[in-house]
Amino acid sequence: MRKLWKSVLLAGGLVSFAVAGHASLITMEDTTYFTASGTNAAEDYVDHGWGDVNKLDGMTDYVSWMHQYDFDPPADYLVSGTLTIYLVDDETDYWYNPFSYELGSGYAEDGTWDFGEVDTNDYGYGLDVAYLEDGQFNVTVESWFGDFYVDKSVLTIDYVPVPEPTTLLLLGLGLGGLYLSRRRKTLKA
Numbered sequence: 001m002r003k004l005w006k007s008v009l010l011a012g013g014l015v016s017f018a019v020a021g022h023a024s025l026i027t028m029e030d031t032t033y034f035t036a037s038g039t040n041a042a043e044d045y046v047d048h049g050w051g052d053v054n055k056l057d058g059m060t061d062y063v064s065w066m067h068q069y070d071f072d073p074p075a076d077y078l079v080s081g082t083l084t085i086y087l088v089d090d091e092t093d094y095w096y097n098p099f100s101y102e103l104g105s106g107y108a109e110d111g112t113w114d115f116g117e118v119d120t121n122d123y124g125y126g127l128d129v130a131y132l133e134d135g136q137f138n139v140t141v142e143s144w145f146g147d148f149y150v151d152k153s154v155l156t157i158d159y160v161p162v163p164e165p166t167t168l169l170l171l172g173l174g175l176g177g178l179y180l181s182r183r184r185k186t187l188k189a
Contacts, residue, residue, distance in 0.1 A: 024160075025079060025158055025159070025160060026073070026159055027156060027157070027158050028069060028071065028156070028157045028158075029154060029155065029157075030068070030069040030154070030155045031152055031154045031155075032044045032065055032153045032154075033151070033152045034053060034054035034065075034149075034150045034152060034153075035053065035054055036052040038053050039053070039065055041068075043066075043068060044066055044067065044068060045065055046064040046066055046138065047062075048061075048063040048064065049061035049062045049063070054149050054150050055090075055147060055148075055149050055150075056104065056142065056143035056147060056148055056150065057143065057147040058146075059143065059144060059145060060144070061147075062140055062143070063140070063150055064138065064139070064140040065138075065140075066136055066138050066139075067136065067137040067139070067153070067155040068135060068136050069135055069155070069157070070135060071159060071161075073161040074162045075133075075159040075161060075162070076159070076160045076161055076162045078129035078132055078133060078157060078158070078159045079129070079158040079159055079160060080126070080129060081126070081128075081156065081157045082125065082126055082155075083125045083127055083137075083139065083153065083155050083156075084122050084124045084125075084153070084154045084156070085122070085123050085125075085139070085152075085153050086122045086150075086151040086153070086154075087104070087118055087120065087121060087122075087141075087148055087150060087151065088120045088149040089102055089119050089120045089149075090147065090148060091146070100146060102145065102146030102147065103115075103116070103117060103118065103144040103145040104116070104141060104142060104143050104148065105141070105142050105144060106123070106139065106140065107140055108125070108131075108137065108139045108140075109131050109137055109138040109139070110127050110128040110130070110132075110137075111128070112125050112128070118148045132155075132157055137155055
């Protein structure tokens with residue numbers, strides 16, 4: 001009877017070790033670069049107003065793009081997501097044009113939006129991870145006044161991968177074997 005209980009406890013311990021395996025956090029980045037004729041990955045480009053794709057030139061000119069990504073290894077659950085958009089203000093002649101002012105807006109698929117003055121800077125936003133699960137994320141930036149360039153957009157997602165069942169099983173078996181080998185040594189002594 002005692003051996004049965006020890007076997008049950010050992011099996012329970014192995015299962016708990018296998019279930020308690022913790023996967024490490026993985027950070028995935030998807031970067032879209034903008035050029036005059038489109039984006040570095042043609043499938044990321046969605047639409048734009050007029051002129052060059054990367055230059056928003058005046059009222060209601062816009063560019064829309066889509067971040068597309070695969071979770072490799074597959075995601076168990078998403079922890080966080082951030083979007084960073086790099087904009088460049090091309091106004092360098094402050095002597096002849098001291099009152100240049102650029103005004104823009106941006107909005108994303110998850111409802112995140114911003115409206116304000118545009119300077120050469122990177123603009124970062126926290127995202128609702130529920131909108132990142134499908135492997136696509138849409139973004140639009142629009143000019144309301146003045147002109148500026150969209151340099152690049154970086155989507156960063158932190159996620160926990162699906163644990164590998166065989167790895168957890170091997171961990172459990174290894175710990176069980178270690179336990180049994182120590183037990184045999186103590187019985188011989």
